[in-house]
Amino acid sequence: MKILRYPSDRTATEGCEMLRRMGSMLVSMSVNMALIAALSGVCGLCLHTVLKADRSERSTVLLLNSLCRMEQQLRGDLRRAGPVSCTESEMQLQPGQATRIDWSIQRGIVSREESVNAQVSHRERYVFPAGTQVRFLQETPQRVLVRIQEPSPFVRYPEAGNGGAVLNKPEAVALPVIPASTVSTGVIEIQLVVPSQLAGVSP
Amino acid sequence: MRSVTVLSVAGGGHNRSRAGSFATEMIIAAIITGTTMAVLVPGLAAVGQQRQMQKFEAFARIELNNLEQAGVEQSGGTWALSEWFHRRYPDAELTAEVVAMDQPEAKLPGGVRLQISRRNGAGQVAQHVSLVIWPEVTGGTP
Numbered sequence: 001m002k003i004l005r006y007p008s009d010r011t012a013t014e015g016c017e018m019l020r021r022m023g024s025m026l027v028s029m030s031v032n033m034a035l036i037a038a039l040s041g042v043c044g045l046c047l048h049t050v051l052k053a054d055r056s057e058r059s060t061v062l063l064l065n066s067l068c069r070m071e072q073q074l075r076g077d078l079r080r081a082g083p084v085s086c087t088e089s090e091m092q093l094q095p096g097q098a099t100r101i102d103w104s105i106q107r108g109i110v111s112r113e114e115s116v117n118a119q120v121s122h123r124e125r126y127v128f129p130a131g132t133q134v135r136f137l138q139e140t141p142q143r144v145l146v147r148i149q150e151p152s153p154f155v156r157y158p159e160a161g162n163g164g165a166v167l168n169k170p171e172a173v174a175l176p177v178i179p180a181s182t183v184s185t186g187v188i189e190i191q192l193v194v195p196s197q198l199a200g201v202s203p
Numbered sequence: 204m205r206s207v208t209v210l211s212v213a214g215g216g217h218n219r220s221r222a223g224s225f226a227t228e229m230i231i232a233a234i235i236t237g238t239t240m241a242v243l244v245p246g247l248a249a250v251g252q253q254r255q256m257q258k259f260e261a262f263a264r265i266e267l268n269n270l271e272q273a274g275v276e277q278s279g280g281t282w283a284l285s286e287w288f289h290r291r292y293p294d295a296e297l298t299a300e301v302v303a304m305d306q307p308e309a310k311l312p313g314g315v316r317l318q319i320s321r322r323n324g325a326g327q328v329a330q331h332v333s334l335v336i337w338p339e340v341t342g343g344t345p
Contacts, residue, residue, distance in 0.1 A: 039235065042240075050243075067265070
């Protein structure tokens with residue numbers, strides 16, 4: 001039996017054997033690389049899905065949290081305030097002679113200011129996810145509707161998230177047009193009714 | 204006689220062992236991928252369903268408060284879900300039932316229990332959100 005110590009010791013048959021080995025090494029490397037690529041792809045896909053789910057979850061939590069707080073505050077204000085004057089983006093309530101409550105909407109941020117003797121005593125902000133549209137609609141003098149339109153899942157809004165971070169951006173960037181062919185977005189309506197004992201009071 | 208038999212056999216054995224390791228690697232990769240998918244897909248589906256349930260609960264509460272205000276104003280009208288809520292949850296049902304006070308000797312008027320229910324799909328627990336509206340009593344002492 002011959003012991004091969006140096007390359008020069010190899011014969012032609014042994015050279016062929018080595019060439020065959022080199023081919024198998026190429027195949028093995030290709031298979032390894034394919035496996036690594038497949039595993040990396042799956043990991044990347046998983047990570048992307050988890051991050052997307054997290055972003056969606058944060059957006060939902062922000063919407064529900066702001067919505068519930070705002071609804072409670074609006075009903076409380078309407079319970080103690082009489083006459084209402086409102087436009088699509090502003091609403092004024094006057095619970096007392098010296099007290100005044102102003103609600104205003106600016107690109108997904110609803111602000112409330114309560115002032116006593118023209119001095120602001122309370123100020124609250126309800127921040128909704130980017131793309132949310134809030135409007136006040138006065139149906140009758142005693143009935144106000146607050147319509148909240150959720151952001152479209154088919155439109156990509158600025159990464160900044162909530163409406164507060166897009167105040168300095170153009171309207172087309174902050175609130176992109178929703179394609180007409182897509183499914184209409186969800187609407188939430190809060191109906192506010194002035195109590196009957198307050199309905200006849202003039203400001 | 205030159206003999207390369209040992210080398211040849213040794214090489215063949217190595218190739219066979221490599222082929223075996225390819226199969227092993229592929230099986231391990233498939234197991235890892237399968238396990239990841241088996242954990243991730245139901246987990247994400249459950250998170251999404253939980254989110255939908257939270258939304259339903261919050262929106263149903265808003266709708267019940269809307270109905271309460273409308274009921275207080277109309278006093279005695281029929282109860283029906285608003286258009287926006289019906290459009291969002293077509294399978295939701297509203298039920299209204301009269302509830303009485305625990306102390307009949309008090310002779311207080313009964314309230315109305317409004318309940319919005321919705322089935323979450325086959326094999327899932329139905330969701331119920333309810334609100335009891337008590338009529339306002341005037342002239343009594345608290």
